Amino acid sequence: MVTKKWYVHPVIAIGVIINIFVMAMALYWSKNQPALWRLLVEDGIVEWMQFLCFAMTSGLLAFLAVEQWQRTPKINLQLLAFVGLSLLVGLAALEEISWFQRILHIASPEYFMQNNRQGETNLHNLALGKGSLHKNILLKLIAIVGITHNIILPLVAMKRPGVRTFIEKLGGYLPPLLPSVIYVALVAVSHLAIDHPRKGELGEVFGAVHYMTTVFAAYFMGVGYGKRPVFEQAGDARRVSTLFVMLMVYLLFIAWILSAGAGAPQYIATHPGFGAEL
Template structure:
């Protein structure tokens, strides 16, 4: 197992820096509504970064599942967890960009036009009640509870009781480094307290997407804070893969920025001056 501390390992350190950088952009642009909309609007920088991170995370989990199967050739809790998480994260990625609806310029089916808060083809914005949606009424609460438990409560308990970490890993899961998790949670809190914007919640979602992309790779592929066999078992392979992956994280942010310019952030604002609230 790789013994690197997270704060000197390029994968998690770069992920933290990317989240801090985007938080800094949001604060710097808070006085310029046009720039802030560009950051947070549908098909904007933050949303594209979410999609890219979810897509890569899903691929990593699927790869880890295949690797686990090849090593043991048996169906167990670890295999089911990795495969299940890969599917859930892939669904989140597709939901984030409304199943490529805007990119492919596909008309919204009648059902979603009448029942979706944004008039798009996705499930998480389906209406609940007069003003609510599945995302705001249900999913955000679940995400908050699971996020705090996984990132703060369990890692804290595992420091005094290592058996808790072993129990979590028995089910194919992992616990992220506590220090990195604290930074993630603090950034989410700052984004809600400091940024005055109807879509400021997108920042917290992006912070989570980047955080989990990095910690999933660090745990399952490099063995950082993870007791089971990682994909890259030798220190040399882990070092090379980690460095390349840190470079990929920076490339994803640059790609999200380019996609926001070329795939519709500006044109979307022309059609939806409110930026697509919801």
Template sequence: MANQKSLLHPVIATGIVINIFVLLLAVAYRGDTAGLWRLLIEDGIVEWMQFLCFTVLSILLGFAFFERLKRADRGALELLALGGLSLLCALAALEEISWFQRVLNVQSSEYFLQNNRQGETNIHNLAVGSGSLHKNVLLKLIAIAGLTHNLILPLVARFKPGVRSWVEKLGLYLPPLSASVIYLVLVALSHALIDHPRKGELGEMFGAVHYLATVFAAYFAGVQYTRPTLFENPADIRRLSKLFASWMVFLLFVAWLLSAGAGAGAPPAV
């Protein structure tokens, strides 16, 4: 049976607190140009947090894939969804830091220098029309998928429980509506309160943290998830949830350290 106490679950609550903290930090830095750049610049705190969240997400989904693979009731679509999403999150993590290009100080090839909007070795900033693949295509797809998954389907599932069952048979899950609403409100607030050319990075980080929390909560802890969880003992699930919540806070600390090590801080030269 699904656990309904979504906002009280330590992992979901921790994800919400982390996102609120980063938004408040951005608001506090509005009068500090260097501080806001340190938060949002390439190799800044927000970008490294996205990389870490996507990396852990890839590991969680890969773990879920191999655990489901062992079960007799596994379905082909379920395995395809979990395996595909694990690879997609790994790709997103590597794209976020341009495949370690800046970390390793590797120069872009001639192709990327000519066709990438930022001269980086990645796919999402390739030129498409007057903008980039990320801005002109991917952001629109992410917005449609995000609203459908976080708002439309959970609302429909409240009146038609069969929708949740159908989604879960596909190997997916529906986030708790309360957590999704908070996530979407924080994204809207980041656009309304922050005046910065890279303010969109905040919404992307909020999404990465939100999905890290809700993926764990669904597959591992059974929060508003009707299928059997990957761990069965309730006491073990509670202990693991508290440990994972602590790990999420540690990820933010690591992102801060990585941004300092990468030298993020000063705004780009005009």
């Protein structure tokens, strides 16, 4: 039987560790702006980690949709939820890196040059009043949904288990409470303790890592999930969990390597003292 306790499950535990590690790096470099820019710069370590985690989560949800169809070949709420969330998270991944525009050196169309706050080909930075769609609407919506899904609903479900059952019937899941509290606390600390114009990227990467691990733990391992998981045999679940933990550490290294090829040169080109100050 797969364990339902998050703190003895390696997948969720490694997600918490990675987020704490990123927060520790930000705090350690908080007095060294060139180093902090290296972490948070466009196409830097944090942004690439977001993309990789969102892309992986989108793939996991797409896999769940296929698995659901193979088990029950009919359109139901759970199938629609998996397909819809996979597309939504995939969109978030592509938006995060502006649809590979900067990597491929593709010039923005005239519409985006005039209406995008950063002159990029993406939707979330489209001008909206004095701000952008991302800052004026999306961030507020993400905060409300995040607090509700990670804190309020799990607390309510502790006294009213029917809430969890109802959410699972709709195709959703509730993440374990303690890892969620750590995730929300890290977001709060990043906003209070880090003085940087791009400090919001930290909260986004914490969310990307948190959701990748809890999606995998719930739907694939059955952690805190009442329905039938993908891996029901303890041996299979243990081996897959070990591989997933290795993959997560690998993603962090890949994000670091990708940032060296994209984010760092961009920052060095506009900040001549970067190398010397590090």
